[in-house]
């Protein structure tokens with residue numbers, strides 16, 4: 001077991017942010033935590049890393065309770081840049097962690113080369129851009145070669161070149177056996193690194209593996225959208241209608257050939273068929289599409 005989060009409940013001033021959060025990570029990989037602003041992502045990551053105490057529940061990391069400081073030899077949490085000291089250099093920050101965890105000087109340099117911040121490592125943080133700070137935070141998080149790496153919005157403030165480099169680095173770390181749990185608002189980037197997503201909605205967690213047949217959906221452009229949707233509904237297919245398009249997913253009993261034949265027999269003209277793999281953004285839209293959610297997102 002890499003991570004077990006059990007029965008977590010957390011309220012701030014009696015307002016519940018997390019209710020009954022339960023999940024496990026048993027196999028290495030990248031896992032994304034997604035939700036609107038204020039949905040509790042940082043709170044959950046802070047609880048997992050034992051920086052915030054939950055009101056109830058427990059977290060076990062690599063077989064040990066997260067209150068055991070020994071776990072920090074095998075896990076890291078990349079926080080936001082408020083943890084950096086303006087008047088220290090990047091090297092000072094890395095050296096501080098290296099001394100605490102008996103990490104060699106060579107490893108500082110190796111980490112810095114991996115991250116690509118060696119050039120400005122000896123500059124004071126007050127002269128860093130947002131992206132440079134992100135690189136330093138990432139270097140601080142991977143210097144101990146963690147088995148579990150928790151990242152709160154690692155792509156925040158990164159230009160496309162840096163984001164690509166970070167993405168490649170994350171995939172490389174996973175290949176080397178690190179498990180990564182990250183929060184991000186960048187759903188396109190998430191699609192590029194993982195299909196394992198935890199959506200956080202109103203304090204509860206919706207777990208998704210966006211890579212089975214249910215993730216494929218078809219968009220049919222037809223001449224008679226009402227008649228076409230009636231036929232699909234009669235065949236127990238779930239669907240959505242947008243303009244003159246019917247969007248649906250197949251189920252175990254139906255093939256695309258069957259659908260097309262049925263429509264043709266009913267003299268419906270199909271102008272276009274598009275097959276699309278559902279991505280994080282499509283699923284996000286579905287999960288957070290009610291009026292309440294819109295209001296929550298706008299707040």
Ligand SMILES: Nc1ncnc2c1ncn2[C@@H]1O[C@H](COP(=O)(O)OP(=O)(O)OP(=O)(O)O)[C@@H](O)[C@H]1O
Nearest residue numbers: 012013017035036037038039040041042043044185
């Ligand atoms: N120390 C605190 N005291 C009171 N309320 C807090 C505290 N920290 C967070 N909150 C509230 O808890 C809720 C969840 O905040 P959190 O930062 O965990 O959300 P988030 O999903 O990480 O948001 P974002 O995407 O904007 O970073 C918000 O309503 C926030 O105002």
